[in-house]
Amino acid sequence: MNAVRRSLGNGVVQAFLVLVGLVWMTPLAGLFLSSLRSAEDTAKGGWWTVLSSPGQLSFDNYSALLQNAGITRAFWNTVLISVPTTVLVVVVAALAGYAFAWLDFPGRETIFLVVVALLVVPVQIGLLPVAKLFGQLGLFGTIPGVVLFHVAYGLPFAVFLLRNYFAEMPKEMLEAARMDGGTEWRIFTRLVLPVGRPAIASLAIFQFLWVWNDMLVALLFADSSAQPLTVELQSQIRQFGSNIDVLAPGAFLSLIVPVVVFFAFQKHFVQGVMAGSVK
C-alpha cells in the first residue's frame, strides 16, 4: 500500500518536473523559432504556427544579420571587451590574492576586510564619478574605458575567491619552494597558478559571461563605435514589434556564446556562481 502510494507520488513528481522543464524551455524555443521567421510571417501569427507550417523557417534573418555592419561590429566589440577584461581580472586578482594569502605587508588583514566589504557595492554608484574621471583621462567612450571599469568592479569578488582558494594550499609546499631558493615571482608562476587552476577557471568563465552579458556599463561608457551587441540591440528596442526579424536573431546570437560556454564548462560556471553568492 505504502509502496503503491510512493510510486504514484513519484509519477506525480515526474509529471510536475516535466511540466516545469517545458515551461522553462518554451521562452527560449520561442525566441529561436521567431528568429527563423520572416517579418511577414511574424506579423501574421505567433511562432507556434511553425508547428503546423514548418515551411516558414529559414536562415535568411541570420544571413541578413551577418551583412549588417552595425551588428557585426558590435559583436566584435563584445569580444574585444570581454576577453581582455577576463584576462586582466584573473591576472590582477591572482597577484593580489596570493599576496593576501601568503605574503606579509602592513595592513594586510584590514585591507582584505575592505575588499570583502566592497563585494556588494552596486555598479550604479560608480557610473557618474568614473564617467567624469574617464572624461578627463580621455577614456570615456572607448573600449579600454569599458574594460577598466569592468575589471575594477570584478576585482572584489575575484580577489576574494582566489585569496580563499590560495589560502587553502598546504603551508609546507610553499615553504619548501622558498627553501629551494625560488623568488616570489617564480613561486607564483610555477606553483600557485598551476595549483589554483580550478578556481581560476571558475573565475574566468564567470567573469567572461558576466561581461559578455553586460548592458548597463557599456550603455554609459561605450560610444557608438565601441558599443557591444547588448547595447546595439537595446538601441533598436524602441521599434519593438516591427523588427522581430532583427531583434530575435540578434538576441540569439548574443546568447548562444554564453550558453555554449555554459554547457562546455558548466561545472566551473556553477562553482563560480555559487562561490559568488552573497555578492
Next chain:
Amino acid sequence: MTATLVKETSPPAPPGPVAERTRRLRRRGKIVALLFVFPALLLLGALVVYPVLFSVGRSFFDASGTTFVGGDNYTEMFRDPATLKAVRNTAIWVVVAPALLTGLGLILAVLVEKVRWATAFKLLLFMPMAVSFLAAGIIFRLAYDEDPDKGVLNAAVVSVHDAFKGESSYPTARARDGQGLTKEKDGSYRSAAAAPGDALTLGLVGVQPADLPGDARPAAPAAGQKAAADELRGVVYLDFTPGGGGEQGKVDARESGLPGMKVEAVRDGEPVATATTAADGSFRFEGLESGSYAVRLPASNFAPPYEGVSWLGPALVTPAIIGAYLWIWTGFAMVLIGAGLSTLPRDALEAARMDGANEWQIFRRITVPLLAPVLTVVFVTLVINVMKVFDLVYIIAPGPVQEDATVLATQMWLVSFGGGNNQGLGSALGVLLLLLVVPAMVFNVRRFRRSQR
C-alpha cells in the same frame, strides 16, 4: 625574503650583520608583496572607493553641483512622485522575488532528488543564468506580447478562456429594429412569441461577408421548409445580399445562413432547449409541448472576442518582469539549496522515515530547519541582486509604461543620464542603493571573520 628560513636553521653566526640582513630581507619582502597587490589596490581605490566617496559628497549638492543643499536630495527622493514610485517598486521586488525564488528553489531541489534525470533538469533550469538580461528581456517582450497572435502567454490564456467560456462567433452582428428580433438588456436577442409548428426567419446584419465562416451556405432552402407539429424551427441568416438587391427581412436566394450560432428555446423566461445552427443557418427544437415560446440568441454569440491579459500594461508590468526574473534565477536557488541538501545527514532522514514520519513531516520538521543557513544565504544573495535589477526593467517595460515599472536602478539612470540630468539627485539614489546593501556588507564581513577563526 627567500633566505629567511634558511638563515634561521643555519648555525649561529655573529648577531649584528645577520639581524641587519634579516631586517633588509623582510623589508624587501614587504616591497615585493606591495608590488603584488598594487594593481588591484590602484584599480579598486580609483574606480570603486573614490567613486563611493565622491557620490556621497555629490549627493549633498544640487543638480549643477555648485550649491550645497544638505539633505534636500534625500527628502526630494520621497517627495518626487517618479522616485517615490521607484522606491515602492523596489520594495515590491525585494519582498516578493527573493521569497518566491527561495520557496520555488527549495521545492524543486527536494523534488528533483526523487527522479533519475536530476542533473539534466538542474542544467536546464540553471541555463538562463548564462543568458544576458537583454536577451531574456527580448525573450519575454515576445512572450508577453498583448496580441494573442504574437505573445505565447496570451495565446495560451485566450485558448484556455475560449475552451471554457466558448468562443463568440459574431461579435459585430446585430439585428435591424422592428424585424422580429428585440435586443435584451444582457446583449442577447429575442424573437416574437412562437409556438411549435412555426418556422422562423431571424435576420441579422453587421457581419462582413469576408468574416463569414468558410462552411456557410445559403439559407433560402432551409427557410422554405415547414415545421412538424411538435417542432419549432427556423434559420438565422445574414440579411444582406452581396452586390445589392434583396429585400430587408426576407431570406433572399443568395443570402447566407449564419452557422455556429447558439439558439435557445425559451418558455416563461427559462431556456428549455438549446441548439446550434447548421451550415445553412438552420436550427430545430423537436418534441416541444404545445404552448408559447420565444427563440433567443444568447449574448455569448455577440461578445467581443477575449483579448487576453495586458501583461505589460501599467497594472501588471512589475509582476510580469518579476516572472521573467524567476525564469532566470530559479535554477540558481535550486542548485544552491540542492548542494545544501546533499550535505544533510542521511541517517537522520532515514530514522525519521523508520519512525513512520511522512514526507511532508520530514520536509517540515527536519529538512527545512537543517537547511536554514543555506536558505539564508540564498535569500540574502537574491535580495542584494534584486535591489540592483536594471536591464530587465529597462528592456521589458515598453516606453509608455517605463514610469510604472521603474525601480531604483532605472530611476537613478534616468535621473542622472536619461534626460533628467540631475546628478545631485542621481548620486543620492546611488547612495541609497549602497545604503540598502550595507546590511549585506556587514553580513559578509562577519561571516568572513568567523570563518578565519
